[in-house]
Amino acid sequence: MIPAAFDYQAPATLEEAVSLLAGDPDGAKILAGGHSLIPAMKLRLAQPQLLVDIARIRSLAYIREEENQILIGATTTHYQLESSDLLKQICPLLPMCAVSIGDVQVRNKGTIGGSVAHSDPAGDWPAAVIALDADLLLIGPNGERTVKATDFFVNLLTTDLQPGEILREIRIAKPSGRFGESYQKVPHPASGFAVVGIAAHLELNDDGSCKRAKIGVTGVGVKAYRAQGVEAALAGANLDDQTIASAAAHVCDGVDANSDLYASGEYRCALAQVYTRRAIQAAKAV
Amino acid sequence: MPTSYVGQRVRRTEDPRLIKGLAHYVDDIALPGTLHVAFVRSYYAHAKINSIDTSAALDVPGVVAVYTGKDVAKIGPVPCAGALPGLKVPDHRVLATDKVYFVGHPVAAVVATDRYAARDAVDLIVVDYEDLPVVTDVEQAAAGTGPVIHESFGDNIAYKMTAGEGDIDAAFAAAERTVKQRIWHKRLAPIAMEPRGVLARYFPGEEELTLWSSTQIPHLMRTQVALMIGIPENKLRVITPEVGGGFGSKLNVYAEEALLGWISMQLHKPVKWIETRRENIQATIHGRGQVGDIEVAFKNDGTLTGLRYNVIADLGAYHQLLTPAIPTLTGLMLSGAYRIPAIQINITGVFTNKMATDAYRGAGRPEATYVVERALDLVAADLNADPAEVRRKNFPGKDEFPFHTATGLDYDSGDYEAALDKAQQIAGYTQLREEQKKARAEGKIMGIGVSTYVEICALGPSTAMPAGGWESATVRIEPTGKVTVLTGTSPHGQGQETSFAQIVADELGVSINDVTVIHGDTSVVQYGIGTFGSRATAVGGTAVYVAVQKLKEKAEKIAAHILKADASKVSFEGGKYSVTKAAGATAATGSSEPVYPVGQGPAGALPEPQTEGRTGLTIAEIALAAHLAKELPPDTEPGLSATYFFEPKNFTFPFGTHIAVVEIDRETGDIKFLRYVAVDDCGRVINPMLVDGQVHGGIVQSIGQAMYEEVVYDEQGQLITGTLMDYAVPRAKHVPNFELDRTETPSPVNPLGVKGVGEAGTIGATPAIVGAIVDALAPFGVKHLDMPIKPEDVWRIINNDSSRI
Amino acid sequence: MKKAINLNVNGVSRTDEVEPRVLLVHYLRDVLGLTGTHVGCETSLCGACTVMLDGEAVKSCTMFAVQANGATVTTIEGLATDGELHPVQEGFWECHGLQCGYCTPGMIITAAQLLERNANPSREEICHGLEGNLCRCTGYQHIIEAVEYAAKKTAS
C-alpha cells in the first residue's frame, strides 16, 4: 500500500515537463491520471525517483474539432471523452470506448494519453486509437514528432515513446461520409480490463455496403493490433450476416492469443470472433 | 408480548454513525506515540530458512525493532480448538522459525515510528531460503505419499474420521439404483471489506494490556491471547470497535494478534498493524477446500435409502482455531432436508503448503448442502424426474418434528414442503418449465435450479462446541430510566444493536431510543462467546430476552411493594406497573418517558419519585426507586439489573427453497440470471429488513462461489489470485434482482422462536445456481459441473470439448 | 522532500507539508483525522476510499495528496449539510443499504456522483455507476434501492 519514496514536480508547462524529464532520464516518470502508475507503485512494482505531474498542465486537456481533425489533449480524462457531446456526434467510438473503462472513479481521473502511453495489453484506448488511424503527437528533448498509432504500439507494455518524450495530443481525422462505429468489450470480472475489446470503424457506401473497415483489437495479444484479415474481408463487401461472420473469423489470424486463469487463448479467440461480429453488426446499424 | 417493534422493519440504530463516516474501526483509533508494524512474509510455499539478516532494516530511520521467530519463542502457539481423536497438531509459532510453510507465512515483524519506515524496512530484510518440495495436491497428500510437510508426523494426513448412523453397506448392497459424483469445493477468500487489524497498548504501571482487534470473538480471544503471551486474563482487555465484516475470517485467533500485544509489552508503546489486502488473501483463513465423492442409494421410485461422502479436506499448513472441525460440520448436515436412513462420512484432513482453511460463512455446512443437493439433482436426472418432485418425495412431514437424522441430529421444527410450494408458486415453476421447453425448441439455453436446503444454526449446545455454546446478556435500567443491554455476542454488520433493542423495548414498553446495546468490550461486558454460526439472535437474543424477564420479575416485586399491593394484583402494560383495577376500569396508560428527560433533570441528589397514593408506576420510576433503595421490599438487592447466561438445548434448523433461472449465451458461454427466487424460513423474524439483508448478502457470496471466486495456488504453491485484480468478488452488475419471501416456522428451542439467518444465503444458493446452469446444459449431456463455473467451461461444453472440465 | 499543499476539505481550508508519497487517503485519515474514508485494497478496486474531488468521485488511494493541491475535497464527513443528511445517506438508512458499514462511505459518495450526473437512473445504470465499489455484506440489492430512494427523494 505504501510506495517507495520519490520526488514530485508539477510543471506549469509542457516545456518545463520535458526539461524535468531530461534532467533525470532513468528515475523520472510522467504522472498523468496515475491510474496505472500508482497501483503499480503501491505494490512497489514501480519505484520511480521523480514524478513529473503533467495532469496539472491546464492546456493539455481538451477535445477540439479543427478543420477536418479531432484533437484530443493527452490528459483529457476518460470521463471527459465519455461525456463529450461533440464526440458523441462526430466520433461515437471514443465515448463508447471511454464508458467501458474500469469504473466511474477510474474514468474521472485516468487519461487517454496515459492509457495509450502505458499500452496495457488489456487497455481499451489502444484498440480505439488504432481503429481510428490516429496520429500521436509526441514532444521530447529533440522537439516534436508525429507517429501513426498503428506504429506506436511495439510490444508488451512497450511503445515507440523514447526516453523523455511526452505524448501531448491524439489527432484523428474527422470521419466523413457515411460511417458506423462500435466498441464491444468483455470485461474481466475482477479487474474490469478487457478480456477482449473490439473497436470497429466502418466507412460505408450509400447502399450500406462496406467501403473500408478498420478493426482495432485489444486483450488478445501482447499489444493492441488491427485485424487486417477482417478488414480485407470486409472491404467492398456487402455487410450481410454471412459475410460479417466469415470476416470476423480472421480476427486472431497470426496472433498468439494470451492465456490466463480466466480465459485460455483458444477461448479468447472465440470471444474475439463473436465480439468482432457483434461490433461490426452494431457499427453497421448506426 | 406486545409487538410494537419486534417483527417491524425498524431502521437500524447503528446506521447514523456509519453513514456519516463517524464510526471507528481499528485503524480509525489513533493513540499518541503509536508504533507501526509491518511483516516480512514468505514468498516461498515451502522452504528452509538458513538465515535472516535484519541489519539494514534496523538502520532505517524510525525503525525501533525487528523481531524474528527466535525472538518470540516465548509466545505460545497459535491455538487450535478443534480437538478430534488422533488429530495431529503442528507447533504453530507466531513467526516462522526454521521453515516457512506457505506463501504469506510471517517471518519477521518490523516495528517503526510510522508505516512508511516500517514498510521500507521490510524490503531490506534479507532472508536466505532453501527451496523444499511443495505439497499442493490434496489427493497425493491423502494417499500418504510424496514429500512430507511436518516431518515428525511421517505423512500429510492430519486426521481421519468416520461418522454416521444406519447400515450404509447394506443400503448400498440393496440399492435399486445409485449415483456417484466427484465434487470440488474450491478454496475461497472471505474478503471482509475491512481487512484484519490490531492496536495494542500496554500500561506498564497498571500492567494492563488493551487490544483493539477486528474480531468476531473478543472474549475467546482474550482467553487465548492471555495464555499465548502469559498475561493474566483479567489484565487483558479486548475491544472490538466497529468491525468491517467477518464472515468467519475473524472467528479466529491469529499470530498477529498475540504478537502485537507482546510487542507492546516489550516496548511499552502502543503498536498497530493493519493488514493489507494482499496479506489478507495470503494469510487470513480461506474457506471450503474439499474434494469428495458423493454416493447415493435410492429406489426406483426416488426414495433415498443411503448416502455416503468420502471427502478430503485441504486444511493447509497449520491449524487455525477451528480448521480440522469444519469438515465435521459437513458430516452433520449430510441428511439435508431429507429422510435418509443410512448416512456415512469418511473424512481425511490433509496438510498442504497453503494458508489454513477454516470457517467461512456457512463453515462446512454449504459443502454438505451442496453435495446433497447436487446428488438429488443427479437422482432426478437418473430417474428422468423433476428435481423438485424428487425432493418433495423425500421430505419429512411437518408433523414428524423433532426429526432425527442418520447424522445424529434432531431437527427442531420444519415445514419443507410449504417453503417449496411457496417458492414454486412465486417462480411460476410449472410455467417456467413450459418456457424452458419453448426456449429449447428455439435453440436457447435456459435452465432452472432448485435447492431445498436445511441449515444448522444457533451454534449451539455447549456439548457440541469447543469453547462453550451458550451466550450471555445483562439488561440494566439506569437511574434515569435509560436501558443498557450488554451482550456477549459481537455483532459486525448483522444489526443486533437494533434487533436486541427491539426485543428489550417491547418487553419493557419503552422507546427503542432509550435502549443502548453494548458489545465487544471485555472489560464492560460479561463473558460471551461471540458472533458466528448464525447464533447471535437465537442464542444471544434469547439471553437478552430471558434477562429482561428476570429484571421484570424484580421490578414487579418493587412495584407491588411501593404500590402497597399484592404482587398478584400488579400488572405490567405499556411500560407501566399498575394495580389491577376492578372490571370496567381502563388500565393505566404507560409512558416510556424517563423520569428526567436528559438535560432537564435536577443536578445533585436525585429526588425520590412521588409514590404516595399512586396506582401505577413506570418502569423508569421503579428503576430510580431501586437505585435510591429507600423503599424496597425486604431482602431485595438495590439496583435494577439482571444477567442471564442462556444454554441452548439444541441447535436450530432453518430451511428454505431457492430457485434460480439462468440463460446462457451460446456463443460465449456467458451466464445470465433471469430470475432468482428465495423463500427462507428462519423461524420468528425480529426485523424483516435485516433478515432480507442477510439473505441478499449470502446469496451474492454464493454467486461469487458458483461463478467467480477461487483461490488458486499453482504447483509451486504460489498464490495466483493474490489481489482483487484476479480474485473476483461480485459487483453490483453481477447480481440479479432477488425475489424474496418467507415462511415462518417458530423454533421450539428458544422462547423467541428464532432460528438464525446469517448463513442461509451461502448455504441454500450455490446448489440452485449450479443446478440451473447444469439444467441449462443438460441437452449437451452435462450432469455436473464444478464451481466456479466460468463462461469458458460452458463454452467448451457447448462446443463439445471437455478438455477443461 | 516535503511539499506544501493547500486544499479545501469539507469547507475548511487546510495547509500542510507532506511527503509526495503520502496518498490522499492517508492525508485525510492520518493528518486530518477524517477516518470516515476507508481503505480496502491496494489495487484501486474496492472503492472504499472514494471521496469527491472538485465535484468528481475519485479513489483517494490512487492519488497522492500533492496531486490534490488546490482542490476542493468532500469526504463522507462533509456530505451532510447543516446537520441534514444527504438524500443518499438517508436512502442508505431507510433501505438498509449497509451492514458492517465499511464500504458505505465510498458507496455513498459514488452514489451521490451517480445521481448528480443522472437524476433518474435505471437499475442497470445504478449498477454501472457503482461498478467501482465492492460490498461484501449487502448483496447490493438494498444499496440499489437506497439509490432509487434518494433519486425519488431528490426529485420531489
Ligand SMILES: Cc1cc2nc3c(=O)[nH]c(=O)nc-3n(C[C@H](O)[C@H](O)[C@H](O)COP(=O)(O)OP(=O)(O)OC[C@H]3O[C@@H](n4cnc5c(N)ncnc54)[C@H](O)[C@@H]3O)c2cc1C
Ligand atoms: C480499478 C482500475 C480499473 C481499470 N480498468 C481499466 C479498463 O477497463 N480499461 C482500461 O483501458 N484501463 C483501465 N484502467 C487503467 C486506466 O484506464 C488508466 O487510467 C490508464 O491506463 C492510464 O492512464 P493514466 O492517465 O492514469 O496514466 P498514469 O498511470 O499516470 O501513467 C501510466 C503510464 O504512462 C506514462 N504516461 C502517462 N501519460 C503520459 C503521456 N502523456 N506521455 C507519455 N507517457 C505518459 C506514465 O509515465 C506511466 O508509465 C483501470 C485502472 C484501475 C485503477
Ligand code: FES
Ligand atoms: S482502497 Fe480500494 S480502491 Fe481505494
Ligand code: FES
Ligand atoms: S456493508 Fe459491509 S462491505 Fe458493504
